[in-house]
Amino acid sequence: MIKLPHVLVIAERPDAIAELTAGAAGLAEKVTLVYSGAREAAVNAAAAYYAGTLESHSFLSYLPSIAALVRELRPQLVLTEATKNGRAAAAAAAAAAGTSVQTDAVSLSLEDGRVSTQRMVYGGAAFQTQSGLGETAVVCAAAGLFEAGEKQPAAQIFELEPHSAGVRLLERRTKEEKSVNLNAAKIVIGAGRGFGCAENLALARELAAVIGAEVGCSRPVAEEEKWMPKEAYIGVSGVMIKPELYIACGISGQVQHMTGVSQARTIVAVNKDSGAPIFEKCDYGIVGDLNTVLKALIQAFKK
Numbered sequence: 522m523i524k525l526p527h528v529l530v531i532a533e534r535p536d537a538i539a540e541l542t543a544g545a546a547g548l549a550e551k552v553t554l555v556y557s558g559a560r561e562a563a564v565n566a567a568a569a570y571y572a573g574t575l576e577s578h579s580f581l582s583y584l585p586s587i588a589a590l591v592r593e594l595r596p597q598l599v600l601t602e603a604t605k606n607g608r609a610a611a612a613a614a615a616a617a618a619g620t621s622v623q624t625d626a627v628s629l630s631l632e633d634g635r636v637s638t639q640r641m642v643y644g645g646a647a648f649q650t651q652s653g654l655g656e657t658a659v660v661c662a663a664a665g666l667f668e669a670g671e672k673q674p675a676a677q678i679f680e681l682e683p684h685s686a687g688v689r690l691l692e693r694r695t696k697e698e699k700s701v702n703l704n705a706a707k708i709v710i711g712a713g714r715g716f717g718c719a720e721n722l723a724l725a726r727e728l729a730a731v732i733g734a735e736v737g738c739s740r741p742v743a744e745e746e747k748w749m750p751k752e753a754y755i756g757v758s759g760v761m762i763k764p765e766l767y768i769a770c771g772i773s774g775q776v777q778h779m780t781g782v783s784q785a786r787t788i789v790a791v792n793k794d795s796g797a798p799i800f801e802k803c804d805y806g807i808v809g810d811l812n813t814v815l816k817a818l819i820q821a822f823k824k
């Protein structure tokens with residue numbers, strides 16, 4: 522494969538920085554990084570531009586500098602993560618480069634120097650191939666597009682200038698709900714409507730504490746029942762995750778949910794209905810009432 526001369530990565534979570542820069546290093550001769558958060562998180566880049574901790578400025582105030590950097594460096598590819606800020610950065614980069622954004626890329630290929638990507642459509646039933654116009658491709662990467670490899674500290678770090686963006690940061694408040702970091706979790710327990718009520722989720726949380734997992738959920742658990750925050754729902758319209766182990770409890774296994782866990786290495790399902798679709802999509806299935814099964818699993822893992 523002939524490598525691209527230059528890829529610009531824009532990321533804010535340390536995991537995403539490590540993954541996207543590792544992926545970029547496989548695609549390009551030179552990697553430049555724009556990042557925020559911990560200063561020492563800059564890895565695998567010839568040059569890194571630091572947007573600070575975002576304590577005093579919102580990420581949006583760095584978009585003019587990001588656009589200027591795209592115009593100056595003219596990279597063949599801009600790679601961003603699919604977070605709120607990552608999507609905003611992708612839009613600014615695409616506008617600066619006079620192209621469109623290739624969104625939610627689950628795969629990326631390089632042919633004759635042209636970047637094309639695939640994204641899932643129709644609830645994961647089909648893939649759409651995307652490619653951009655012009656010299657620069659702008660790709661917003663879905664979780665798990667690249668694996669993190671060895672991390673080398675960035676060779677040089679420069680400060681990125683914040684600008685007035687029409688958005689002023691007045692105050693920061695901690696969210697009341699426990700924040701979930703499903704993208705980083707190695708084990709995720711998925712809670713479905715089969716739990717019956719919010720109080721019963723204590724069982725999923727107890728099992729999670731015993732095995733070191735995060736708890737996510739299906740869309741109705743967050744959107745309709747409101748037993749969990751919206752950021753916790755997994756699936757085509759929620760979070761796409763790539764854990765080592767996914768334990769789906771009281772989840773029927775509809776395609777819109779399963780698309781979000783299709784990259785999980787092993788899927789275990791607990792459902793009282795032996796005919797539930799999830800049993801056709803899991804590696805191991807336990808037919809039984811989740812109240813009984815989860816209590817037994819908690820006892821077994823505690824030993």
Ligand SMILES: Cc1cc2nc3c(=O)[nH]c(=O)nc-3n(C[C@H](O)[C@H](O)[C@H](O)COP(=O)(O)OP(=O)(O)OC[C@H]3O[C@@H](n4cnc5c(N)ncnc54)[C@H](O)[C@@H]3O)c2cc1C
Nearest residue numbers: 713714715739740756757758759771772773777778793811
């Ligand atoms: C455009 C669109 C986008 C969507 N996007 C998403 C998405 O991103 N994520 C998502 O999750 N969904 C999404 N959905 C909804 C999706 O189609 C399903 O409706 C949803 O995933 C079902 O959630 P569930 O499995 O928790 O609930 P249900 O379908 O109600 O299933 C509950 C399951 O629990 C089992 N159960 C009940 N009691 C027990 C018990 N005591 N012990 C063990 N098992 C029990 C039942 O047998 C059943 O299989 C989307 C739908 C549409 C139309």
